[in-house]
Amino acid sequence: MGAIANQLGITGGLLISQIVNFILLLAILRVTLYGPVLKMLATRRERIAQSMKDTERVSAAAREAEQEKAKLLEAARREAQEIRAQATRDTEKIAQDIRARAEQEATDIRMKAQADAKTQVETALSDANKQIADLAISATEKLLGRELGNKDEQQRLVEEFLTQHANGGSAR
Amino acid sequence: MESNQNFLQSLGASLGRLAQRLWAGIDAYIKADTRRAAIIGGIIVLLVLSFIIRAPQPHVSLKAEPILAGGPSWFTNSLLTTFVVDIILLLVAFLATRNMKLVPSGLQNVMEAIIEYLYGLAESVAGRAAATYFPWAATIFLFVLVSNYTGLIPGVGSIGYYHNEAAVEHAVNADSQLAMAGGKLILAKPIAAEEATAEHAEFVPFFRAPSADLNVTFALAIATMVMVQVHGVRALGGKYFKKFWNTSGHGFMKGINIFVGILELVSELSRILSFAFRLFGNIFAGEVVLATMAFLITFLVPIPFYLLEVLVGAVQALVFAMLSLVFFSMATISHEHSEEHH
Numbered sequence: 039m040g041a042i043a044n045q046l047g048i049t050g051g052l053l054i055s056q057i058v059n060f061i062l063l064l065a066i067l068r069v070t071l072y073g074p075v076l077k078m079l080a081t082r083r084e085r086i087a088q089s090m091k092d093t094e095r096v097s098a099a100a101r102e103a104e105q106e107k108a109k110l111l112e113a114a115r116r117e118a119q120e121i122r123a124q125a126t127r128d129t130e131k132i133a134q135d136i137r138a139r140a141e142q143e144a145t146d147i148r149m150k151a152q153a154d155a156k157t158q159v160e161t162a163l164s165d166a167n168k169q170i171a172d173l174a175i176s177a178t179e180k181l182l183g184r185e186l187g188n189k190d191e192q193q194r195l196v197e198e199f200l201t202q203h204a205n206g207g208s209a210r
Numbered sequence: 211m212e213s214n215q216n217f218l219q220s221l222g223a224s225l226g227r228l229a230q231r232l233w234a235g236i237d238a239y240i241k242a243d244t245r246r247a248a249i250i251g252g253i254i255v256l257l258v259l260s261f262i263i264r265a266p267q268p269h270v271s272l273k274a275e276p277i278l279a280g281g282p283s284w285f286t287n288s289l290l291t292t293f294v295v296d297i298i299l300l301l302v303a304f305l306a307t308r309n310m311k312l313v314p315s316g317l318q319n320v321m322e323a324i325i326e327y328l329y330g331l332a333e334s335v336a337g338r339a340a341a342t343y344f345p346w347a348a349t350i351f352l353f354v355l356v357s358n359y360t361g362l363i364p365g366v367g368s369i370g371y372y373h374n375e376a377a378v379e380h381a382v383n384a385d386s387q388l389a390m391a392g393g394k395l396i397l398a399k400p401i402a403a404e405e406a407t408a409e410h411a412e413f414v415p416f417f418r419a420p421s422a423d424l425n426v427t428f429a430l431a432i433a434t435m436v437m438v439q440v441h442g443v444r445a446l447g448g449k450y451f452k453k454f455w456n457t458s459g460h461g462f463m464k465g466i467n468i469f470v471g472i473l474e475l476v477s478e479l480s481r482i483l484s485f486a487f488r489l490f491g492n493i494f495a496g497e498v499v500l501a502t503m504a505f506l507i508t509f510l511v512p513i514p515f516y517l518l519e520v521l522v523g524a525v526q527a528l529v530f531a532m533l534s535l536v537f538f539s540m541a542t543i544s545h546e547h548s549e550e551h552h
Contacts, residue, residue, distance in 0.1 A: 046424045047273025051284050056292065056420075056429030063296055064349040071303035072345050075318075075325045078310050085312065 171196035256509040265508050268501030269367065272494075274423040275414045279373045287415055288423035291366070295356045295420055324352075331532065336539040343538045346437060350430060351531035354421055354489065358523030361419025361497050362516065370415035421493040421526070424486060431485035434534045435478060442541030449544065454478075481537065485530065492526045 043049070174196050175189070240247040274288035306321040314322055328348045332340035360366055420426040442450040454475045456467040496519040503512040 045272070048424050048428060049284070052274075052286065052289065052425040053429050053432070055284075055289070056426050057433045059292060059296065060349070060353065060430060060433055063299065063353060064345060066300060067303055067349055067352070068345045070300070070307060071321065072325065072348060074307040074310060075322055076329065078312075078314075079322060079326055079329075082312060 167197055167200045170200060253510065257507070260508040260510070263508055265501075265504040268498065268505050269370075269413050269415060270498055270501065274418050274425065275412075277414060277416060279414075286423070286425075287370075287418040288420050288426060291360055291417045292357075292420045292426065294417070295353065295360060298356055299352055328531065332535055335532070335535040339539065339542065343441070343535055346434070346538070347531040347535045350434070350534055351527050354430070354530050355524060355527035357419055357421040357426070358493055358527060359520075360417065361422055361493055362500075362519055362523065363417075366417040366419065367415045367497060367501070369417070370413055373412040373414050419493055419497065421489050422497055424490050427486040427490040428482070430489070430530065431482045434485065434537070435482050437534075438478075438537045438541045441538045445542035446544055450541070485533065489526055489530055492522055496522055 171193050175192055178192075274286035276283045276285055277287050277290060278285060302317065302321065306317045310318060325348060328351055329340065329344055332344040332347055336343050439450075442453075454471045456471045457464060459467050496515075499515055500512055500519060503515050
């Protein structure tokens, strides 16, 4: 055994020194290399997981916002449509109102004008009647050459006659 | 006489024509693809040079040799290279972790990739116990990998000097050495002391790949197998040793169990041998192959072997680390438990 070991160049001292060397190397590398690197790997894994979770959350939020937006848009559109329809209806109504009022006013004005005309005609007529009666009386007085007594009575008679005549004339 | 002369003349003329035609062919070939022609020309030149410039006879020594003539015998070239490997690894560890960033680059990235791969390996073999086994396997891998590759650095194994005084000591030390003789590997007769001092000065390289030294491979193997026992005892307590001395059963079964225990013991010891000699054999043989190839044909031919050695170096490092992981996790499996399963 010893002879073989010697031929292969194996010596106890070198063997032990190599074992010690390896264990020292292991201890040092464990502290200086494996520890920090594994920690860094763990940190990175965590970070990536976290950021992926964040991404998912953000995209979920975005999706929600999108839905919310669509809903809002739909509601707004519906509302706008409603408002438009209402406005159209209102406008029509107002136009109708205005038209009705205008018509009403026009009618009123016409009626008033008619009434005015009528009163004016009546006034004119009555004035004319009165003048005619006066003329008739004065003409009669002139014809008779004297003043008629009971002037009031006579005037009333003339007027009555005229009125009847006018009525009869209009009836004819 | 005259006809002879005529014949010689016509022969010379036809030879001249042949040479002319050959040259025309070569010329056309060069013009067709200059780059290809240059490569092929370079290869031919190198191969021709290989027979003019000869590499020296490869220095093949099974043992690691003391560097200093008359110095301490323990200060071998592989020990020196071991220190170099240590320094390289410590430097790498320092540089890789000096300024760690969350977004890695450069050396940090390389070491992270290697360590993550090894940790994944440990996890795939050992599962939850990976964190316990990982540092050992990783150190084995890194140390063996760098050790293997030091043997491939030009100058390692070829730069050294001739011992004259040491030759006497060597002759005593080296009872018989593997040596190259005429391209054949032979177990050389011990060099006679006077002959050695006279002419055969011993060439000793400064560096030698640590994994081409049995001291190193045995050290790794023994330490690993001791560690296997430690992990076994840690996981199973005293029950672990039942594996080696199992007296359960009755009659014939008892005999079989004891025999199996002895087999277990033998297999544990043989693992040390297989660990040590697998690594040593692969790396040492690789170096001998490279040296021999360079000796036979100096240029070009060694290149594929060199690439092969690069592969072998990585594979052997991985195998050593992988097997230590496997043995660690095997030792923690209760033997009784596994027998129930059978």
